[in-house]
Structure formats: structure tokens, C-alpha cells
Amino acid sequence: MTSSISNEPISPLTGVDRIVETRLPTRHGEFAMVGYEDHLGVAHVAITVGLDDETLNGEPVLVRIHSECLTGDALGSHRCDCGDQLDAALARIAQEGRGAVIYVRGHEGRGIGLLEKLRAYALQDRGMDTVDANLELGHPADARSYEQSAHILADLSVTAVRLLSNNPAKQEALEALGVRIVDRVALGVADRPDNARYLATKRTRMRHDEPLDLWERLLDGDVPTLRDDPLVQLYGPLVTAGPDLVIAQLGQSLDGFIASRTGDAEFVTGPEDRLRLHRMRALVDAVVVGASTVIADDPRLTVRDCAGDDPVRVVVDPQGRIPLTAHVLREADAPTLWLVGPDVAVPDSLPAHVTTGRLATAGPTDPAELLALLADRGLTRVLIEGGGRLVSAFVAAGEVDRLYLTTAPVLIGDGVPGLRFDGTDVMAEALRGPVRRFALGEDVCTEILLQAGSTS
Ligand SMILES: Nc1nc2c(ncn2[C@@H]2O[C@H](COP(=O)(O)OP(=O)(O)OP(=O)(O)O)[C@@H](O)[C@H]2O)c(=O)[nH]1
Ligand SMILES: [Zn+2]
Numbered sequence: 001m002t003s004s005i006s007n008e009p010i011s012p013l014t015g016v017d018r019i020v021e022t023r024l025p026t027r028h029g030e031f032a033m034v035g036y037e038d039h040l041g042v043a044h045v046a047i048t049v050g051l052d053d054e055t056l057n058g059e060p061v062l063v064r065i066h067s068e069c070l071t072g073d074a075l076g077s078h079r080c081d082c083g084d085q086l087d088a089a090l091a092r093i094a095q096e097g098r099g100a101v102i103y104v105r106g107h108e109g110r111g112i113g114l115l116e117k118l119r120a121y122a123l124q125d126r127g128m129d130t131v132d133a134n135l136e137l138g139h140p141a142d143a144r145s146y147e148q149s150a151h152i153l154a155d156l157s158v159t160a161v162r163l164l165s166n167n168p169a170k171q172e173a174l175e176a177l178g179v180r181i182v183d184r185v186a187l188g189v190a191d192r193p194d195n196a197r198y199l200a201t202k203r204t205r206m207r208h209d210e211p212l213d214l215w216e217r218l219l220d221g222d223v224p225t226l227r228d229d230p231l232v233q234l235y236g237p238l239v240t241a242g243p244d245l246v247i248a249q250l251g252q253s254l255d256g257f258i259a260s261r262t263g264d265a266e267f268v269t270g271p272e273d274r275l276r277l278h279r280m281r282a283l284v285d286a287v288v289v290g291a292s293t294v295i296a297d298d299p300r301l302t303v304r305d306c307a308g309d310d311p312v313r314v315v316v317d318p319q320g321r322i323p324l325t326a327h328v329l330r331e332a333d334a335p336t337l338w339l340v341g342p343d344v345a346v347p348d349s350l351p352a353h354v355t356t357g358r359l360a361t362a363g364p365t366d367p368a369e370l371l372a373l374l375a376d377r378g379l380t381r382v383l384i385e386g387g388g389r390l391v392s393a394f395v396a397a398g399e400v401d402r403l404y405l406t407t408a409p410v411l412i413g414d415g416v417p418g419l420r421f422d423g424t425d426v427m428a429e430a431l432r433g434p435v436r437r438f439a440l441g442e443d444v445c446t447e448i449l450l451q452a453g454s455t456s
Pocket of ligand 2: 072082
């Protein structure tokens with residue numbers, strides 16, 4: 001039992017009156033707003049964008065039918081996901097440039113009213129789930145009717161809908177009222193600790209969709225409009241950056257070392273930062289390291305801690321120093337591009353996953369030249385992963401768009417330094433950029449926007 005929705009075709013007797021039109025500037029942009037009154041005297045609003053366009057012509061329109069929820073929408077309650085969904089729906093529609101949010105009043109508490117919903121909350125505080133709480137109070141699990149929504153859609157000349165909802169029963173109820181729904185678009189917002197049980201109940205007992213994995217969505221290039229989700233905040237800009245992107249990263253101690261003086265770099269930063277690194281690998285075409293890093297750490301450079309494809313592993317090795325036993329040369333778990341200087345003798349028979357390329361000199365590699373070499377091979381989204389010298393060269397050359405420095409709460413005292421480049425005499429000339437900070441377990445990852453080219 002998921003709804004008490006009437007299957008009656010929509011009738012003019014239960015129609016809505018269009019009362020007023022105005023505009024609504026919001027942080028998502030400006031919307032048109034239409035106020036309606038239904039036959040019971042309840043007011044509803046449609047918040048729309050791009051619908052006055054003559055070209056609408058039967059095109060499916062992105063629509064959110066949003067049930068009033070004072071606690072979630074207005075008070076920001078985390079007991080439910082309504083506030084996040086409303087925000088995400090407005091953002092999505094604004095982004096698409098066409099669509100409507102129909103805000104249905106009288107739907108409070110799945111149609112049982114505000115005070116009854118609060119009574120249901122009180123029962124849930126004592127352990128009952130959201131369905132049983134409604135039943136215990138003598139209500140159906142879902143008491144909503146969608147007739148006013150169907151009428152409002154008709155009034156807006158929307159004849160085909162892409163419904164933003166995770167609730168198949170809502171789609172069925174609207175279809176029973178004659179609304180043509182061509183697609184149901186998931187409105188994925190992240191679960192929160194406070195609403196996890198409620199959302200789980202909606203999934204198991206009310207047929208709501210399973211949550212979308214945010215990371216999988218980001219990998220697909222889809223950036224959900226969850227402004228306060230750390231995953232979206234940290235990786236969203238990398239997903240939307242387009243085909244050309246150079247990022248660099250280092251994990252270091254609070255006193256600025258990436259390894260001890262013996263070169264031991266194991267566990268400088270914690271597991272959360274390691275996951276961050278694997279995610280960044282998954283978002284680029286190529287991950288670039290210097291020969292010293294391969295010699296010291298023998299890294300695999302693959303994506304293992306999260307879903308995602310392995311990037312091409314690029315080793316910058318102008319003097320041909322890395323051993324043939326290095327993991328990246330020996331193991332075919334991902335393609336490797338081994339870049340060596342003009343005079344380095346490369347063995348004839350290298351494993352099939354290894355390609356070689358020639359650098360112009362045996363001296364320090366010019367970052368711009370290296371990026372051009374990678375671009376020639378179609379590798380235009382690049383992560384400079386380490387070590388300190390390579391990252392420093394890229395930063396100093398002004399070739400890094402975003403630098404990620406994770407600092408761990410550990411003092412090494414002496415060791416392999418992180419960033420070192422020709423400094424400035426006065427602080428006013430020091431390299432700065434807009435920063436964002438992300439707490440990763442005990443570590444702090446600082447992102448600095450360096451805007452490639454700004455320092456050269
Ligand atoms: N009775 C009751 N209503 C609740 C509870 N939590 C949220 N609501 C109401 O549920 C309504 C929203 O319904 P949901 O089940 O969250 O979502 P939906 O509209 O069916 O589906 P989506 O389109 O995916 O959002 C709002 O009116 C909320 O006030 C609860 O524990 N009990
Ligand atoms: Zn709610």
C-alpha cells in the first residue's frame with residue numbers, strides 16, 4: 001500500500017485557477033512564478049523557466065512535482081531529503097534553461113498534514129518506521145493526490161514530462177491522471193546520517209529508487225547539484241573542467257616534507273588522502289611522475305581504491321634511470337609511457353603495455369614541452385603526481401591549473417622537501433590563488449587555483 005491516489009481522469013470540477021504571475025529571483029537564477037488556487041481553496045505555485053517559449057511544441061519538459069515539507073524545505077531539516085531535493089531540482093531546471101517545479105501545498109507529510117507528520121515523527125523517535133507511523137495514526141502510507149499538479153501542467157501547456165523523482169508511485173499516479181511521462185529522471189541527493197533510516201524505508205517499503213552512487217555519477221561526467229556534498233565540491237570542478245586540465249598534487253608533513261631523509265614516504269598522509277589521489281587518477285588521461293619517485297616508491301599508479309579507469313602512467317626519465325624491474329614497466333595493469341632523453345638506450349623488447357617517447361634533452365624537462373608531447377598522444381587531462389621536483393617545476397612554469405597540497409599532522413624534521421622553486425624577495429610577489437580546503441580524515445587538502453600561465 002503506497003498511495004491512496006484516485007485513478008479518476010482529471011475533471012474540470014477539480015481544476016485549478018491561475019491567479020497571479022510574477023517573477024522569482026533566486027540564487028539559481030530568475031524564474032517565472034505562477035500562483036494557482038485549487039477547488040478546495042489551497043494555493044499552489046509553479047516556478048518555471050523557459051516555458052513561455054513558442055518552440056515548446058510538445059517537447060518533453062523537465063518537471064519536479066514537489067510536496068510541501070515545512071521542516072525540510074523551510075527549516076532545513078535533515079530528517080528527510082526534501083530540502084536538498086528542492087534545491088537540486090531548481091538548480092537542475094535553471095541549468096537546463098527549461099522546466100518547472102510545481103510546489104504542491106496540502107501535500108505536507110505525504111498528505112496527512114503538518115501536525116500529523118510531527119506525530120508520525122514522534123512515533124519514529126520511538127523506533128517505528130515512516131510507513132508504520134502513518135498506519136498507526138490511522139492514515140494511509142501515502143495520502144497524496146496529484147490532480148492539482150495535472151491541471152497545473154495542462155495550464156502551463158506542458159504535454160510531455162521528464163519527471164524529476166525517485167518515486168515510481170508518483171509517476172504512476174500522474175499517468176493515471178493522463179499526464180504523459182516520457183522519462184523519470186533520478187533526483188539523487190546524498191543520504192545523511194540523520195535520514196539514512198528514513199530513506200532506507202522509502203526504498204524497501206515504498207519502492208523508491210536505490211541511491212545513485214555519487215562517485216559513479218561524477219565519473220560519468222554528471223555533476224549533481226549538491227552544493228554541500230564534499231565529493232561534489234572537491235571533484236566537481238575537475239569533472240566539468242573540459243578536455244584541457246593540468247592538476248598537481250603532493251602529500252606532505254606539516255613541516256613541508258614528502259618523505260623522511262631516507263626517502264621513506266609510506267603513510268605520510270592517511271587513507272582518505274590516498275582515496276583522494278586514486279579519484280584524481282580516475283579523472284585524468286595521464287598521471288605523470290618523475291624517475292626519482294619510481295625509484296624511491298615503485299608506485300603502481302593505478303586506480304584501486306575507487307571505481308574508475310586507470311590513466312596512462314607517464315614516467316619522466318630523461319637519463320633512463322628507472323630499473324626494468326619497476327612495477328610500471330613490468331606489470332601490464334595499465335599502459336605506461338616511458339619518456340627518456342635522446343641518448344638513452346631502450347631495450348628492444350619491452351612488454352606490450354609500455355610505449356617509449358623521446359624528450360628533447362637529458363636535462364630537466366620543460367613542463368610546456370612535456371605537456372605538448374602528451375597532447376600529441378591525446379593525453380590532455382593530466383595529473384602531475386610527484387615528486388617534489390617535478391611538481392615544483394610545473395608550478396614554477398605556471399603550467400598548473402589546480403594544485404592540491406595535503407598536509408598531514410606529522411613533523412618529520414628533515415627529509416625530502418615538497419615544493420621548492422625560485423622564491424620571491426617580497427611576500428607581495430609570492431604565488432597566491434583562491435583556495436579551498438577539504439578535511440580528509442586527520443589531513444587537510446588545500447586546493448590552490450593557480451590558473452595555468454599566470455606566473456610565466
Ligand atoms: N507522513 C510522513 N511524511 C513525511 C515523512 N518524512 C517526510 N515526509 C513528507 O514526505 C513528502 C515527500 O515525499 P517523499 O517520500 O520524501 O518523496 P516523494 O515526493 O514521494 O518522491 P520524490 O519525487 O523522489 O521526492 C513531504 O510532504 C514530506 O513532508 C515522515 O516520516 N512521515
Ligand atoms: Zn521532507
